[in-house]
């Protein structure tokens with residue numbers, strides 16, 4: 001069931017999104033070669049706490065049946081062939097890494113979700129191009145949101161732009177409704193498949209293309225979380241939380257690509 005949000009709820013989610021983007025603006029300059037990813041997680045926890053929020057990912061999604069432990073950190077940090085859900089660790093970021101950050105804040109019960117991939121120093125031209133294309137896929141998906149039209153227009157736009165660049169779309173994960181909890185209906189796929197509801201005013205969801213340089217196949221590591229490409233090639237990930245209004249979509253999280261010079 002898709003929960004439509006009223007104006008007060010959208011305002012709460014918008015505030016959560018603004019807080020998350022403000023966090024990222026301070027964080028981006030700190031993400032550089034030599035830094036351990038666990039240090040980034042500690043910084044993020046402290047920032048969100050001081051700002052009066054709670055990390056929305058911390059403790060999320062344990063399942064005994066799936067032998068999956070709750071997500072143990074505030075932020076996902078996925079490097080190079082890691083697609084999403086990388087767990088912060090003692091691993092140090094290196095020059096030429098593509099570092100994907102994904103974070104969410106719970107501000108008074110209103111949940112935000114945003115991700116971006118940051119090239120470290122001298123990444124190859126191929127990696128820089130993949131990253132730019134993935135960011136463009138995000139905006140083309142959002143531009144395809146037309147109230148009254150259907151959800152899978154987003155997937156068509158994302159997939160078309162990814163394939164047009166010679167890349168592949170990760171099929172095993174998708175965007176999702178968000179705002180009152182982290183994962184709500186509808187699923188927002190990055191290639192056209194599954195339910196195709198009409199886009200209605202009051203829908204709030206995360207659009208989050210995950211685009212691969214090589215094959216689309218992914219695997220989950222022994223830690224139960226980290227998703228990697230099977231062929232070991234690089235993957236990029238960009239995400240915004242958006243609200244569908246009566247006549248257009250509003251991007252609730254704020255653009256960050258300008259801070260990367262993209």
Ligand code: MF3
Pocket residue numbers: 056057058060061071076085102103113114115176182206239
């Ligand atoms: N943006 C990611 C997602 O939508 C964040 C979830 S990470 C988790 O799946 F740890 F919280 F699951």
Ligand code: CO
Pocket residue numbers: 113175176206208239
């Ligand atoms: Co998400």
